[in-house]
Amino acid sequence: MKYAIYTYDSEQSLQVRQEILDQAEGTELEYDETYPEVVISVGGDGTLLSAIHKYQDQLDQIRFVGIHTGHLGFYADWRPYEVAELVESLKNDSGQSVTYPLLKTEALYDDGSIEESVAINEATIRDFSKTLVCDVYINHNLFERFRGDGLCISTPTGSTAYNKSVGGAIMDPRIIGFQVAEMASLNNMIFRTIGSPVILGTHAQLNIKIMNDENLILTNDREITKLDDDQRHLTEIKYCVASQRVYFAKYRHTSFWKRVRDSFIGDEN
Structure with a gap:
């Protein structure tokens, strides 16, 4: 499995990037920014959008994963404290995905x-x-x-x-x-x-x-x-x-309507 990391330039995001690299070292995961199979975006939704545009010519070959380090991560499924779990999902990847137009x-x-x-x-x-x-x-x-x-x-x-x-x-x-x-x-x-x-x-x-x-x-x-x-x-x-369509790795992809509810309505009082 070839992967790349696209990172927002903040202290926390850069720290998460290093944690991913450390966790993946010594495994079958191979870091490749040129032709990755999975791109991990670390930051907010804006970071993920930038990552998608960077790899615009390879969208049919890449799946995206988002770790959100900001306040609102509508596309991101993972938090910084879940790096070990995410790397384990990458190691056991079977190509599952969800796609959007x-x-x-x-x-x-x-x-x-x-x-x-x-x-x-x-x-x-x-x-x-x-x-x-x-x-x-x-x-x-x-x-x-x-x-x-x-x-x-x-x-x-x-x-x-x-x-x-x-x-x-x-x-x-x-x-x-x-x-x-x-x-x-x-x-x-x-x-x-x-x-x-x-x-x-x-x-x-x-x-x-x-x-x-x-x-x-x-x-x-x-x-x-x-x-x-x-x-x-x-x-x-x-x-x-x-x-073209955009693909997200479906390790535990949150449903669209749950994202909408969590983002705009939140928990019931």
Whole structure:
């Protein structure tokens, strides 16, 4: 079994990393950052998202495990005091996994270039200086002209992240699809949008056609792109369910709805 560790740069996370290395020394576990079979993320959910993006081109070959050293670990199943138990699970690994869908993004520019990316949580498009104006197409049919702060396009697992904060619905990850939620849309006697989250299915495609790319910011999980390139201009963004999926090693994987309850509701009084 080849494994790698992706670590948040904090004293506790680095200490946990060293404990894993010490526990694995002398076993059949082989440390390999280039072509690992399992990647152990040590930190918070942001650390795990960064780990997934680092190995984006190998997602079909890798399973992830999270040890959370922060306050909220929605994706992480393990705590720092459980390193010995985790290493034992790695030694007895039989390839078991649980998988979640990803969101694919294609940004199209007027010079013909295309930039592709995937997100496990969400992608957003915003204008930081004025109202965002764009045409929203669903399956190549014009749905609405959006005016507002921005749009959040999220995966089912990402529906509990920024999507929830802007009023989106929480989706069961067994539903293969994605969701569009509005950020402060303009709705009055002149301008109208749907005004509610829209959930799209497995084979749906969402196209956002840009009216003006000046001062636009695109995000893809933790990655941020500020469009200030005078050499080319963004014309359209396409979103759909990615052909890739992300895999988590299922040693004792916590169910999605238990995560939701533990994260947002907690114990009953």
